[in-house]
Amino acid sequence: MANILITEFMNQKQVEQLSALHNVNYKPELYSNKEDIIDNSSDVHALIVRNKTNVDMQLINSMKNLKVIGRLGVGLDNIDVAHCKEKNVPVIVAEAANARSVSEYVMMGLLTLFRGIQSSTRNVLKGEWDRNKHTGSEINGKTLGIVGIGTIGQIVAENAQNMGMKVIGNDIEINDNDGLWDKLNIECCTFEELVRKSDAITIHVPLTNKTHNLFTENEFEKMLRGSYIINSSRGGIVNETDLLKYLKNGHLGGAMLDVFEKEPLNDPGVFSNVKNLILTPHIAGLTLESNVRVSQTISNNVLDYLKSGGK
Numbered sequence: 001m002a003n004i005l006i007t008e009f010m011n012q013k014q015v016e017q018l019s020a021l022h023n024v025n026y027k028p029e030l031y032s033n034k035e036d037i038i039d040n041s042s043d044v045h046a047l048i049v050r051n052k053t054n055v056d057m058q059l060i061n062s063m064k065n066l067k068v069i070g071r072l073g074v075g076l077d078n079i080d081v082a083h084c085k086e087k088n089v090p091v092i093v094a095e096a097a098n099a100r101s102v103s104e105y106v107m108m109g110l111l112t113l114f115r116g117i118q119s120s121t122r123n124v125l126k127g128e129w130d131r132n133k134h135t136g137s138e139i140n141g142k143t144l145g146i147v148g149i150g151t152i153g154q155i156v157a158e159n160a161q162n163m164g165m166k167v168i169g170n171d172i173e174i175n176d177n178d179g180l181w182d183k184l185n186i187e188c189c190t191f192e193e194l195v196r197k198s199d200a201i202t203i204h205v206p207l208t209n210k211t212h213n214l215f216t217e218n219e220f221e222k223m224l225r226g227s228y229i230i231n232s233s234r235g236g237i238v239n240e241t242d243l244l245k246y247l248k249n250g251h252l253g254g255a256m257l258d259v260f261e262k263e264p265l266n267d268p269g270v271f272s273n274v275k276n277l278i279l280t281p282h283i284a285g286l287t288l289e290s291n292v293r294v295s296q297t298i299s300n301n302v303l304d305y306l307k308s309g310g311k
């Protein structure tokens with residue numbers, strides 16, 4: 001029997017599945033206090049986290065018996081993966097388990113931004129009936145630029161094409177002559193071309209040293225006037241101060257942000273009174289369905305790993 005520590009929320013059924021075979025310490029709020037995690041960690045064999053637990057060198061070293069980490073999601077920027085490798089501790093991710101949810105979130109954002117519809121409820125409730133003010137655009141026929149053609153980027157491309165969008169893309173790992181571009185019917189572009197040609201841009205890359213501040217004043221200036229940007233990948237990839245400047249000066253038509261440099265926001269007020277800006281609290285990948293899939297994938301894979309005897 002192994003000791004499993006879960007520091008963020010996991011679907012109840014899968015917590016029970018793990019508990020039937022192992023000692024499970026399920027503390028969904030534990031992520032917020034590192035000292036508490038360390039206090040609970042000395043005999044942990046498997047650690048299960050989402051994106052809020054800071055699994056740094058100190059935490060990993062405090063878990064002397066750690067065999068495996070399960071990540072309820074895909075982004076690994078909260079885990080010191082290099083140190084895990086050194087310690088021979090595999091990190092299991094829930095690959096593709098929430099990709100559909102993120103993709104639907106992006107489609108919702110595209111439709112909402114192009115129609116400029118998020119202020120209409122407020123205006124109708126105020127007694128306004130200004131149909132001209134609420135005349136938006138179709139997404140059909142528009143060009144969507146996707147940065148990062150991985151699991152999520154590919155599903156977004158398919159959904160956008162199904163609604164009549166032309167899709168162009170950029171991915172540092174996929175060569176210009178790779179057959180994937182033709183297969184997915186995506187025009188391969190340089191990053192600069194994508195920035196200049198897109199009516200809307202959606203970002204699906206991990207947060208790394210190379211992608212931090214991928215979109216700053218420099219890119220916003222080159223984007224088409226009136227175009228849109230959606231970031232549901234990671235905070236810090238879009239520079240928030242620069243984005244606000246280009247939304248406020250009217251160069252950009254709107255934006256939707258699910259992820260932020262600091263979560264929750266340090267100073268939410270800076271985002272207020274900005275037209276056509278949609279903000280969500282890091283929920284692009286979070287739906288009832290994905291929550292079950294993510295928890296099931298991690299539960300199954302952690303159980304398999306422990307059953308195989310680990311390292």
Ligand SMILES: NC(=O)c1ccc[n+]([C@@H]2O[C@H](COP(=O)([O-])OP(=O)(O)OC[C@H]3O[C@@H](n4cnc5c(N)ncnc54)[C@H](O)[C@@H]3O)[C@@H](O)[C@H]2O)c1
Pocket residue numbers: 073074075076096098099102147148149150151152153170171172173174204205206207210211232233234258259282283284285286
């Ligand atoms: N907001 C949410 O709820 C949520 C949910 C799931 C995933 N995410 C984020 O979305 C990201 C993408 O997820 P995925 O499953 O598609 O990952 P993935 O690994 O399948 O795809 C990422 C792609 O980005 C490419 N890439 C990396 N750096 C790049 C760069 N500088 N320029 C262009 N392309 C680059 C990679 O080659 C890869 O093809 C995750 O890393 C995670 O941070 C957010």
